[in-house]
Each structure stands twice: as structure tokens, then as C-alpha cells.
Amino acid sequence: MSTLQHAWLGDYEINSVHCSGLTFARHSHDECVIGVNLVGEENVWLDRREFVAGPGAITLYNPGQIQGGGAAEGAPWQFISLYVSAEQLAADLGLAHVEFDRSLCFQPDLARRLAVVAKGASSGDVLVRELNEDALVVLLGEVVGLSGVRLPGNAAAGKSLIGRAQELLAAQLHQSLPLDHLGEALGLSKFHLLRTFQKETGLSPRQWAMQLRTRRAKGLLRNGMAAGEVAHQLGFADQSHLNRHFRAAYGLTPGRYQSVAKR
Template sequence: MSSSHHAWLGDYEISSTTCSGLTFARHSHDECVIGVNLIGEEKVWLDRRTFEAGPGSITLYNPGQIQGGGAAQGAPWHFVSLYAGADRLASDLGLAHLEFDRALYFAPALAAQLAQAAKGALNVDPLVRELNEEALVLLLGDVVRLSGVRLPGGASAGTGMVARAQELLAAQLHQSVALGALGDALGLSKFHVLRTFQKETGLSPRQWAMQLRTRRAKGLLRSGLNAADVAHDLGFADQSHLNRHFRAAYGMTPGRYQSAIGSKTTPLPRHQTGPITG
């Protein structure tokens, strides 16, 4: 018995497969393929040579490489795969070119993190998927480093870049700003933006925008706007989404907060903001 789940996360294709005794004929892909083996022993045939990848292994394939193999008949196997165009992956990481020089690494901790993020990308909640995209971008940087590729620096411009990113996020607080769009506006790679932002603030851009959105929600609730309108105006998916984040930040729901401060809901004018610009 086998099961397989697939999804697109931005420009990446993700799959998670649980099976028994599955084998693949020799084939190739147009994309870079990163495989994470969680359970079982995979026997890999790659460009006329064979090797084994056990639990905790990460396998890396360049576009066009001939590969094949699988698990022995009846043997349990659980693996996660990520497919990314070489140019797209290089661009996301701030590289002019990307090519893996080794096909196998044993890195159990990184493999577990990759698998967790990839599985999170299969979640039905779009916000969960977006957060896992951020996690994957950073983890893919770690994978590329394993292959001996040095990623671009840029820490010296960190503070100024983060301040500009925060301005852009605050200007569009009513909607979720994709990491790629933020990078394009700043003229930087996804990886550079995400790594530098987290280093400076301790949060990803999306997490920082959410805490600002939640903080502003508190002010609007205090002034009397009802929770449903606050959720709409600040770009929460719905009122339950606002409730979840507000309670996590402040220990109570918006309704209880308004009751505690004696607020009376009154209609307030809505606001609008313009599109993200560079």
C-alpha cells in the first residue's frame, strides 16, 4: 500500500511518499531534485554508478542526470522530494549558477528539518504553506552549502535593508506580501532578504508583518471597531485567524479584550494602501 501527496509551493514542487518496495525506472528531470529519506534504504543508480541512501540521507540531482532505483520488494520506504528549476533556485539563493557536485549527504538533523518544512508545504492552510516556504528557502541554503557552494554575503547592508523591508511590509499590511515580491522590490534574493531580516529582528518578514498586524488590531479594537471589521481591514484571512493570532500574542480573544476594557464597537472608516514598490 502506498500514498503520495503533491503540492506547489511558489516555484517549487513538493511531494511526500510512503510506500513499500517502490522502484523507479531510469529517468531524468528538468529540475534540480532534492530527496530526503526518512524511513528505509534506497538503492540509487545515478550516471552509471550505484549507492545506498538510508534514513537521514539527502540526495541531490542536477537537471538531466539519469537516475533510477528504489526500495527492495516489501521494504517500507518514506521519502520527501523537492523539485526546483536550477535558474529559479539559484536566483532565490542569490547565485548566478547552481550545480551540485555531490549526490549524497548524511545529515539527519537537516534532513528532518527539510522533511518537516516540505510536509508543512502540503498543508491545506495557505498561511501554513507560506511559512513553510520561508523555512524551505533557508534550509535550501544549508543544502547548497553542503555541496560546497558559497552563498553571497551582505550583512553590512542588513540594517538599511531591513528598515526598507519593514516600510514595504507596513505599507501593505492589509495583504500578505510574498517573499519573492519583497525580494524583487529590494533587488535581492529571497535567501538574502530572509536570512538578513531574521538576523536583525529574530523574525521572518511574514512573522514581523503579522505581529505588526496584530498590534494594530489591538489599537483598532480598543478604539471600538468590531473584530470582524478589524480582521477584514488588516488582511487576516477571517475573524478566527485574527482570534488565533491575537490570543497567542495577548492571552485573550479580541472579544474578551474589548469586554475587559469596556469598549463599545462603533463603525470606523476603513483604510487602503497602495501596491508594493521598489
């Protein structure tokens, strides 16, 4: 018996599986596959080699590699599989191409963080899913680095380029600005945009845009604009979305803030 949860984070397909005794015949994929083993042991067959991946192991498969294996009959097994084209992964990380040099890495902490991101993929909140997509890109940079692929050095973006990024985000507050569009405008990959922006501000671009939305919402509410109109004007999904993020930032709902501000 097995339970499968399937989701997408941007261009990344994610399967979360809870099962016992599941095995796979020898097969291959067109995409890069990253397996995250959380519970149990997987007996892996990969290109005529055999090895065991226990809890905390991350397995890496290049497109076209023949793989197979699984857990012993009756043995509990929990794992996550991520699928992405080699071209997309390379573009997101600022690489000309990607090819894993290692097929097994034992990284329990990284595996745990990948599991948290995978869980966030099932959230009904669009912003939560987008933030987990950002986190996944950064984590995959770590995975690819551990696999033997050398990542490009950090771009010397500096405060001026991050300032330009903030200008672009501020101009598009009424809608979510995709990371790849922002990266193209600045000449940075998603990975280096996220790393550089976080280094300069302590936030991801989407987190920074959300704090600006809530800050501007505060001013509009103080001036008497209805919460529903504020939500629409600033690109919140709906009024409840505004309520959730406003309360998280300021400790009270927009309605309560308006009643206090009128005194």
C-alpha cells in the same frame, strides 16, 4: 502499496511518499531534484554509478541526470522529493546558476527539518504555508552549500535596509507582500533577505508583518471596531484567522479583549 501527498510551497513542488518495495525505472527530470530519505534504504543508480541512501540521507540530482532505483521488495520506505527549476533555485539563493557537485549528503538533522517543512505544506492556513516556504528557502541554502556550491557572502544590509523592508511591509499589511517583490525592492535574494531580516529582528519578514497586524488589531479593537472589520482591514483571511493569531499573541480572543478593554 504506497501513499503519496503532493503540495506546493511557492515555486517548490513537494511529494511525500510512504511505501514499501517501490522502484523507479531510469529516468530524468527538467528540474533540480532533492530527495530526503526518512525511513528505509534507497538503492540509487545515478549516471552509471550506484550507491545506497539510508535514513537521514539527502540526495541531489541536477536537471537531465539519469537516475533510477528504489527500495528492496517489501522493505518500508519513506521519503520526500522536492522539485524546482535550476533558474528559480539560483535566483532565490542569489546565485548566477546552480549545479550540484555532490549527489549524496548524510545530514539527519537537516533531513528532519526538511520533513517538518514538507508537512507544513499541507496546512490549510495560508500564513503557515508561507512561513514554511520561507523556512524551505533557508534550508535549501544549507543543502546547496553542503552540495559543494559556494553561496554569496551575506549582504551588508544593516539596520537601514531592514528598516526600509519594515516600511514596505507596514504599507502592505492589507495583503501579503511576496518575498521576491520585497527582495527586488531591496536588491536582495530571498535567501539573503530572510537571513538578514532574521539576524536583525529575530523574525522572518512574514512573522514580523503578522505581529504588526495583531498589534494594530489590538488598537482598532480597543477603539470599538468590530472584529470582522478589523480582520478585513488588516488583511487577515477571515475573522477566525484574526482570532487564532490574536489569541496566540495575547492569550485571549478579540471579543474577550474588547469586553475587558471597555471596563
